[in-house]
Amino acid sequence: MVRNPERRAALLDAAIGVLAEEGARGLTFRAVDTRAGVPVGTASNYFTNREELLAQASVRTYERFMPARAEWDNVLSGPRDRAKLAEIMRATVTRLAADPNVYLAALELQLEATRRPELRADLTARVRADLDANIAFHEEAGMPGGRDTVLVLYLALNWLVTEYLTLPGVLASEGGLEELATRVVNRIDLEG
Incomplete structure (x- = not known):
């Protein structure tokens, strides 16, 4: 897995935006990449699967709260x-x-x-x-x-x-x- 903390945070912030605007069903790696403005495939380099993305997005919401x-x-x-x-x-x-x-x-x-x-x-x-x-x-x-x-x-x-x-x-x-x-x-x- 790639270890760039700033990029990881930006991807999680993008995931939060997708969740808020499109719901959990809209949360895909492609949607996160698009929202973050990064090349397709970037999110999948940071998160092994959708479950990990959901779990880490929940951690990030608490950080931002x-x-x-x-x-x-x-x-x-x-x-x-x-x-x-x-x-x-x-x-x-x-x-x-x-x-x-x-x-x-x-x-x-x-x-x-x-x-x-x-x-x-x-x-x-x-x-x-x-x-x-x-x-x-x-x-x-x-x-x-x-x-x-x-x-x-x-x-x-x-x-x-x-x-x-x-x-x-x-x-x-x-x-x-x-x-x-x-x-x-x-x-x-x-x-x-």
């Missing part, structure tokens, strides 16, 4: 109260929605995982580890609420971003993405 260092530093500065939690959740949903292709590709990968047990196992492990890390970080940072708070925010805000990107008209009259994230935080029980 990660917040910048400044966002992490902001979490650890100032008071640990409901207002701070709302600020963090607004930043999170804004980051997730900022590049719709990444979020939509992640949804496509989850749908594809219902048909591919190996992809399901990989995604389940990655998402569970991410949720556990978020719970641990929330608790270690001394944010209000606990495990249940993180779980409720995870469920509500993931669906908020999904709805915002896939059916924006449903919530348009209810407020913008950041306003809705704030409303979620303001209505959860931080004492339980």
